[in-house]
Amino acid sequence: MEEDDVVCLDASFFVNDNYQLTKFSFGSQVLELYCLQSASICMAADYDLTGQLVWPGAVLLNNFLSENEELLRGCSVIELGSGVGITGMLCHRFCREVVLTDHNDEILEKNIELHESSQESQAGLKSEKLEWGNSEQLEKILQDHPEGFDLILGADIYILIIVISCIIFQQCSIPSLFDTVEKILRVRQQGNCKFILAYVSRAKVMDALVISEAIRHGLLVSEVTGTRTIVKNLEGVIFEITCGRTQATGNSDS
Template sequence: MEHLAHYRASVEHRAFRTELLRNFQVSFFAMSRLASFPWTLLEEDLQTNKSSELILDILKQTCFHALCRKFPPSVNYRKRFLTELIRRETVDHAPLDELYDALADVVGAEEKSECYKSYLLPCGDTVSLLENVALISEGTTGLVTWEAALYLAEWALDHQQVFTGRTILELGSGVGFTGITICRSCSPKKFIFSDCHTTVLEKLRDNVQLNGLTEKMSPAVSVEELDWMTVTKEQIKEMEVNTVIAADVVYHPDIVESLVKLLSKILSGSAEGAPKILICSTIRNSETYSGFKQQLEAAGISHHVITGPVRKVFPYNRDSFIEMITLYK
């Protein structure tokens, strides 16, 4: 019995460490807030085992990982991450040389205006994106990934049948996270990324290529400049889309009117019927979001709030109020 109990404890400890390492790795490559890391669990393990083995394993899964060499998070982020690891190293054993060597490498490195964020998919693939370090840059918020894009991607992973074999148009694709995730995991027939800001389109094309998506592969992808104010019903029909998605496009009153007009054109449909439309929003300003719904109603567009839990695949601030709706006439 004692042997069996010891075996069970050993298995549970290995499972605990595997989960802890996975948590650190996922959070590190997505450049999550350092406060969200499971530091307390790490400290408890270090105190119990009096060894730096776990810290070395964390280094191997983060700063020493091949993904970090290819698509590194920002210099400042890696510096702060390593500083936090050093703070938690126990005093009962010699300092871990690898930890200080890693810090020395980033202390002398030059910070850039762009960095990589990488997101690990359940299928084993990774989506890596080149993003701006600043949340607002060059007059746009479209050069970083926002919470609603992550939530919509999680919903897509749980509802892959909505996208499989379909032609999908994404409005306001930004840096491309949601669309790339759907292309990698949901087997669409074709995916059309779109935006209207020149700099965003450049970054979007780079990220699509970075993740190995091309017009000649399956799914076929394209990156299109789409001006919500000037696009015509005929141009939309020519795209022959079955599904339209958008994340975090309802963020300012100035764009709501043009968005609703565009959605009306899309819902005019084709001979095969109107596409399915999914809009996912982080509600930062309730007045702006309410105004959006009011304008939808005035345009004769109804909406239904999609409820139900989704798997927690990606790290982000889940305290944010995110709502996803489907539209119909």
């Protein structure tokens, strides 16, 4: 494996493993939710880090949404890879409906319980288990929402980091992610659903794969002007992804 292919994690992620009620500010919006401040590798023999922390991409996405609240008002939203639910909690204040999804919803449910009685809440808020590429789980969600969604949201959701016996393993989930995204986008035949992805660059091979997989699925990828920035020493950007033609050819017009 070449150096550019390695996904690196900041050492500050690996300190302790206790959920704490933590306050976050995004523009004028202040959120409180339970999360890990960081995680201790050596205290966990089998540990999935991805759904327990607030990752840089979530910070990027929430800052973007807090500056563009009009994107959320009155919308139905599904979030992929919700983790602790920090983006869904922000959307909860503006949208008419928010569905948070992840492969592990334990801490997600804990944070939903914390927020569902909030007087600031405007939307129905619920969680669903969804592993990308799992047709049965996705069909269940779409059966409950046959009209689809206005927005699909995702942040830092293209790699799965698992710690087993103090060794970090990375698994690329981009192909199955875009399988799921395409199916949700195409529920809206008139094409008025879009996927807003907060992407944080950690490896050049991943950067290229995100774009190529979107194209292979017949999707159009646009960088949102003015969103490229540095988040926790990493370069991040907001992409807007929509349906292209009715069929994914993988070759477009190039």
